[in-house]
Amino acid sequence: MAKQKQFTAGVVSCSTMPITYDSSKCIGCNRCTYVCQVDILVPSKTKGEHPIVMYPGECYYCGACVMECPVEGAIKLRHPLMNKARFIPIIEPKEEDK
Ligand code: SF4
Numbered sequence: 001m002a003k004q005k006q007f008t009a010g011v012v013s014c015s016t017m018p019i020t021y022d023s024s025k026c027i028g029c030n031r032c033t034y035v036c037q038v039d040i041l042v043p044s045k046t047k048g049e050h051p052i053v054m055y056p057g058e059c060y061y062c063g064a065c066v067m068e069c070p071v072e073g074a075i076k077l078r079h080p081l082m083n084k085a086r087f088i089p090i091i092e093p094k095e096e097d098k
């Protein structure tokens with residue numbers, strides 16, 4: 001019989017924290033982990049606890065995890081500052097102001 005190997009991994013540190021969980025609201029259903037297409041959310045090893053954000057720097061802010069969550073406010077997505085920039089139309093000066 002083949003010998004089983006056990007692998008462990010830790011959370012990769014990053015300057016951004018795109019996903020935050022509210023442990024008082026999260027029911028640990030792990031639905032958010034199933035829909036993340038880049039697999040950065042990993043179920044907690046403790047049943048009922050919120051998942052772990054394993055690779056926060058890989059998040060591309062699609063919002064699928066938040067949309068999938070059945071509990072409002074259990075998971076939050078925080079966009080980086082550059083994603084919050086708003087572009088406003090340039091107001092051309094009037095002829096008499098030139
Ligand atoms: S926002 Fe998208 S990429 Fe980021 S953790 Fe959620 S599902 Fe994954």
Ligand code: SF4
Nearest residue numbers: 026027029030032069
């Ligand atoms: S954040 Fe929402 S979808 Fe994710 S484990 Fe918690 S309750 Fe489930």
